[in-house]
Amino acid sequence: MNNPLVLYQVVAVMLLCLGLYALVARRTLIGMLIGVELMLNGAGLSIVAAAQLTPMDAVLGQLGALLVMGLAAAEATLVLAIVLVVNKRFGDAAADGPSELKG
Amino acid sequence: MNEMYLGQFAFAFYTLIVLAGGGLAVSAASLVRAMLGLVVALFGVAGLYLLLLADFVALMQILIYVGAVTVLIFFAIMLTRAAADGGEAEGPGAGGILRAIPAFLVPAGILVPLLAVYGATGFPTPKNVSPAQLGAGLLGPYTLAFELISVVLLAAMAGAVILAFEKREPR
Numbered sequence: 001m002n003n004p005l006v007l008y009q010v011v012a013v014m015l016l017c018l019g020l021y022a023l024v025a026r027r028t029l030i031g032m033l034i035g036v037e038l039m040l041n042g043a044g045l046s047i048v049a050a051a052q053l054t055p056m057d058a059v060l061g062q063l064g065a066l067l068v069m070g071l072a073a074a075e076a077t078l079v080l081a082i083v084l085v086v087n088k089r090f091g092d093a094a095a096d097g098p099s100e101l102k103g
Numbered sequence: 104m105n106e107m108y109l110g111q112f113a114f115a116f117y118t119l120i121v122l123a124g125g126g127l128a129v130s131a132a133s134l135v136r137a138m139l140g141l142v143v144a145l146f147g148v149a150g151l152y153l154l155l156l157a158d159f160v161a162l163m164q165i166l167i168y169v170g171a172v173t174v175l176i177f178f179a180i181m182l183t184r185a186a187a188d189g190g191e192a193e194g195p196g197a198g199g200i201l202r203a204i205p206a207f208l209v210p211a212g213i214l215v216p217l218l219a220v221y222g223a224t225g226f227p228t229p230k231n232v233s234p235a236q237l238g239a240g241l242l243g244p245y246t247l248a249f250e251l252i253s254v255v256l257l258a259a260m261a262g263a264v265i266l267a268f269e270k271r272e273p274r
Contacts, residue, residue: 004114005225006218011118011151013214015144018125018208025203027193030179034128034141037172044160050122052155053225058232059240063248065152068159069167070252072193074259076251080179081263087183 008049015042029095033079040072126155134180145169156229
């Protein structure tokens, strides 16, 4: 295991797994959003590591990571609005509230 | 050779920070503590970016994630009063943990052995890219992505305003 690229990718996979755990185990929408942010960070780390340590175009990799950050910001904005709407409608931000109509 | 060991030590240190912060973000009962764990993990990822010689991305990580996204999530926590008496207080429960463990074990079980066996070999030292080259890339071959991300941000913000807008029509 003396390969730096594989070590960085393993750290990225760990971030993905932590985010998946939070996404499934958390009860509130905000806790699930924290899990999604962890997963997106793992994606950015994986992209930058792959671009910096292989013959790939490094500019493309770093710009890809910046685009992931922009998407994360947009997604956090939307989730904040959805959390506000759910909170107004159901009284709290628990994730099982909006599923009351599923039958 | 000495710098090599220093780099390995820094990698281990930042990985430890990322894992500790991520563990706190995943396991804390209070959402504010989970947010603090997320901030620690984000700083650790910024350190890993610095180790990869992607210093502009590390700066943007601190500026966008730690500066903006975290404040946004803190606003969500405050506006929903989720800190003290929210639904996270009693923890995930046995059923939640039972569902969550296979949810992360399956991707980890697939990805990590694949990485260990078929992992691509990389350079031992990363490449250096100046911010000027990044700017030239944004205005040159990757202009479309640059414009698209701005449109996506505008649409997301307009949608957020419309969603959260309180109707004042008397009925």
